[in-house]
Amino acid sequence: MEHVNSYYAASANRHVPYSQLTEAISCDVCVVGGGYTGLSTALFLTEAGFDVVLLEANRIGFGASGRNGGQLVNSYSRDIDVIESRYGHDTASMLGSMMFEGGDIIRSRIEQYQIDCDYKPGGIFAALNQRQLKELQHQKANWERYGHNRLELLDKAGVRAEVETQVYEGGLLDHWGGHIHPLNLALGEAEAIRKLGGRLFEQSAVTRIEYGDPAVAHTAQGRVQAKFMVLAGNAYLGNLEPKLAAKAMPCGTQIVVTEPLSEAQAASLLPNNHCVEDCNYLLDYFRLTGDNRLLYGGGVVYGARDPDDIERLVLPKLLHTFPQLKGINIDYRWSGNFLLTLSRLPQFGRLEPNVYYMQGYSGHGVTCTHLAGKLLAEVLKGQAERFDAFASLPHLPFFGGRRFQVPFTAMGAAYYRLRDKLGV
Known part of the structure; x- marks a missing residue:
């Protein structure tokens, strides 16, 4: 299959397709899979002198890696205080020491290999109410404990100066965040x-x-x-390995892209060209291309499942x-799938x-996938400690098995949607 009809596919850098095996x-x-996890793994390993073959079922970046919002968001889908409360101080310390590394890897790749992908620094977590703003204050303190010193808390006037x-x-405002053209x-x-x-x-x-x-x-x-x-x-592995399919669930997210804005329009919406995601459980995100x-x-x-009318939803x-x-x-x-785990880790x-x-x-795949490739390369070079910090986390199946994954999780989504509306 070819890339979906997205803005990213339409604006991709010119490239020669790779041949079929x-x-x-x-x-x-x-390496099975030509998304960020596979690409990061293959690149770290080829740099280390390994003879690497990468197999992609469709086109490079066909799945979430070529369809996502393009935001470099640090940390994980569960923040470090949750990890510490569930898995203990030692695990939190190890995972915390790595939670800003993925973005640095991406920036170094862009510079080292001169990748033209519209990188722009800076990302904003936007609070819709006072409860969310207090949570951001807590997040800032958590991240600063692990060495992130480029965070800026914005009040109502401050966020209005960044987002019209x-x-x-x-x-x-996370100055270590940013955004990219993900397919490029x-x-x-x-x-x-x-x-x-x-x-x-x-x-x-x-x-x-x-x-x-x-x-x-084996391929065809x-x-x-x-x-x-x-x-x-990841979400596009299908049933190739049933043991993995039982532990996670593909979910779709939807994106729209407008016609080009004038320079004045674009500058009025996002004066400093930062990307933005809100703090709802079922969040919205946006940026300028x-x-x-x-x-x-x-x-x-x-x-x-792809929605019937993405534009109507978004x-x-x-x-x-x-x-x-x-x-x-x-x-x-367009729509694209990411892979959800019960623990969100x-x-x-x-x-x-x-x-x-x-x-x-x-x-949180854009940055963490790049970290994953580095950790796998470390394993094959004889250093497994950092990989094993993740491998030791429990990989819990969804309740009710694959048959009931969707209805049970949809019920959870309805609950979180209600919480978003009530601001609790």
Whole structure:
């Protein structure tokens, strides 16, 4: 399959597609999945001298990595105080020491490999009420305990100076956050892998895995024999490995992109070109693109079902935030899946001594996927401590198994939607 009809696909940098695997080959490491997890893993490993093959079922960045909101959001979907209360001080200390690393990896990749992906620094967490603003104060203190000293708390006037809307009571500006064209980042990382000698294949879905030493990944027209294998398909892995499918659930989020705004319009909406996400449980997020369009996302569809009318779902949210854009044309609309875990923390681990997996970033995938690739490379170089800090977290199945994942989680979403409306 080709990329979905998104703004990102329409504005992607020119690139030559990678060929389909049509033969039997061997390598040190076979990476299954051409999204950020797989690309980060493959790039760190090729840099370290491993012979790497990456297999993508569709096109590089086909899934969430090429469809997301493009925001570099630090930390995890559960903040560090929650991690400490559930899993203890030692685990929190280890995970806390890594929670700002993913963004640094992305910035270093952009600089090192000269990736043209419209990177802009700065991201805002926007509070819709006083309770959320107090939570942001608490978040700021938590992050500062772990060395993040580039946070700025905004009052109502401060957030209004950053975002031309009446809906926010305050915010937290993370100067270590930022935003990118996510598909162009993925394509740039893939090209870096190729230049370093890694082999990438598109339209090469893995249909079966033989576990053993070596492990073998079979595709429709070829196979890869590898000393190590990494499963990095995330929400698009399907049922290739049922043990992983039972532990997480694909969810869809929707995005619209407007027609180009004038320079004056764009500057009036977001004067410093920071990206924004609100603090609701079911949050909205938005930013300007490199050509001054407003990209706006929000909503969750559980069970990875595409909505019938994305514009109908998202445009009212956009106009509630920016009523001054009434009458604006929507040029692009699409949906993409991310993988949700019950704990909202990523799942790293081993299926066999030589077969690894990383999945389930629960909405914080842009930065954490890049960290994941670095940790997996550390494991294969003999340093497993940081990877094992994640692998030791319990990977809980959803209640009721796969049959009841969607209705149970949808009930939870309804509860959180009500909390958002009540501001509690």
